Amino acid sequence: MLNVARGRAANAELAETSQAMAKLALDRKTLPVAAVHEIAEITVPAVDRDTGDVDLRKPCLPVVVARVELIPDALEIHSSPRPERFVLVTEFITDPERPALITTLRGRLVSAAEAAVIEDTVTAVAAAATPHQVELDEGDLVWSHDRAVVVALS
Numbered sequence: 001m002l003n004v005a006r007g008r009a010a011n012a013e014l015a016e017t018s019q020a021m022a023k024l025a026l027d028r029k030t031l032p033v034a035a036v037h038e039i040a041e042i043t044v045p046a047v048d049r050d051t052g053d054v055d056l057r058k059p060c061l062p063v064v065v066a067r068v069e070l071i072p073d074a075l076e077i078h079s080s081p082r083p084e085r086f087v088l089v090t091e092f093i094t095d096p097e098r099p100a101l102i103t104t105l106r107g108r109l110v111s112a113a114e115a116a117v118i119e120d121t122v123t124a125v126a127a128a129a130t131p132h133q134v135e136l137d138e139g140d141l142v143w144s145h146d147r148a149v150v151v152a153l154s
Contacts (some may be wrong), residue, residue, distance in 0.1 A: 001034075003066040003152050011064040015039055017153040018066035020132050022071055024153075030126050032121055032149045034069040041065075052100070071149050074142035075107065077118060084109040086118050086136070088143050114143070121148040 005014040016126045022036035042065060046058035048149040075088040110118065122134050122141065132153040140152040 001068045001070045001151060003068055005064040008061070008126045011041070012110075014064045014066060015041075016097060017132055018064075018068075020106045020129060021068075021150070021153045024125075024129055030127055031128060032147055033125060034071060036066055036068050036151055037093045038067040039064065043063060048071060060069075067149055068150075071142050071144045071151060073145040074149070074151075076139050077110075077136055077143050077148060078107070079136045082109060084111075085115050110143075114146075117146070118143070118148045121150070125150050 003014060003018065004152060005011045018036050018039045022039075022091055024031065025033040025035050032053060039052050044063050045060055045062040046055045047053065048055055075090060077084065078087045078089055082085045086105040087105065087109055089105050089107040090101045093104045095103050095104065096102040118141070120138075125134055134150055135154040138154055140150070140154055142149050
């Protein structure tokens with residue numbers, strides 16, 4: 001799986017948080033944290049945000065990417081205002097005119113037992129990852145085969 005910095009300011013943050021996650025995965029093997037296989041800076045052509053067209057007249061941009069362990073059958077975990085507290089996302093619905101813009105989510109609410117596992121995972125990883133944290137609505141946490149796994153830190 002790839003974590004990709006979205007913008008120049010995010011490059012340093014992704015490099016730092018990915019390094020912290022790599023160290024956490026190595027030092028605390030009992031925590032459900034995905035392994036970080038590689039952190040690299042690549043260059044990509046400039047893209048017009050409105051049209052999605054590549055603009056070859058503009059210089060290429062540096063982008064930090066982190067190659068992280070692929071978690072099989074993973075569903076992204078998001079928060080919910082309902083008593084169930086969490087949603088396992090099965091589909092991201094995007095704006096047809098702007099396909100990079102997510103407008104809504106489809107998924108299922110978690111059970112009480114699943115919520116307890118998610119809460120325990122977030123608490124344990126947050127305690128070990130300070131000053132970094134796990135952001136539920138940013139794709140940092142996934143659900144796979146009855147466990148929550150951290151795939152990014154914020």
